[in-house]
Amino acid sequence: MSDAGHLTDERAQELALASAPRAEAEHLAGCEACRALVEDYRALSRALSALPLPPAPGFAPGVLARIEARRSNRMLAMLGTGLLLAGLWASGLLLRLWVPAPADGAAALAGVAALTRVAVSLAPALLPLQALLGLACAAVAIPAWLALHLLLPADWKGTAP
Numbered sequence: 001m002s003d004a005g006h007l008t009d010e011r012a013q014e015l016a017l018a019s020a021p022r023a024e025a026e027h028l029a030g031c032e033a034c035r036a037l038v039e040d041y042r043a044l045s046r047a048l049s050a051l052p053l054p055p056a057p058g059f060a061p062g063v064l065a066r067i068e069a070r071r072s073n074r075m076l077a078m079l080g081t082g083l084l085l086a087g088l089w090a091s092g093l094l095l096r097l098w099v100p101a102p103a104d105g106a107a108a109l110a111g112v113a114a115l116t117r118v119a120v121s122l123a124p125a126l127l128p129l130q131a132l133l134g135l136a137c138a139a140v141a142i143p144a145w146l147a148l149h150l151l152l153p154a155d156w157k158g159t160a161p
Contacts, residue, residue, distance in 0.1 A: 007034045016041030073151060080148045 007015070007024070015038050020028060028035045 006031065007037065009037070012037045013041050016045055076151050077148065080144070 005027075007027070011024075012034065015024060015028075019025075020038075028038060
């Protein structure tokens with residue numbers, strides 16, 4: 001019972017499903033508001049019990065399979081991202097070994113000027129190599145992107161759970 005002497009909502013729900021003890025039965029006999037509340041919950045319980053809603057066959061295994069598929073797709077996406085980051089890190093290391101970092105600003109400008117002169121003089125010879133390098137990158141990147149695209153579900157937005 002609540003402080004006002006009436007049944008709480010939770011207790012009225014319990015009484016709708018079971019018979020009331022003697023003290024509460026006496027209260028229900030004399031209190032129209034509490035009796036109406038318990039009767040409303042009894043009617044709701046009867047209506048819900050009458051609904052023909054058997055569980056769909058295979059519902060739980062289907063939900064679990066979809067959860068597992070999303071989990072494995074997320075793992076593939078994380079693996080692809082990790083490989084991409086590892087490749088970028090490795091290329092950064094190679095670039096650092098190939099082009100040493102200058103100690104001060106003047107040396108940096110002199111190095112940039114020297115590299116620019118070399119690049120301008122070698123540009124006609126390097127142009128076909130640049131195109132080949134671009135094609136090689138595309139030959140690796142496009143199939144990798146397509147493979148990841150095909151492995152991920154259509155509704156994947158790349159968000160964390």
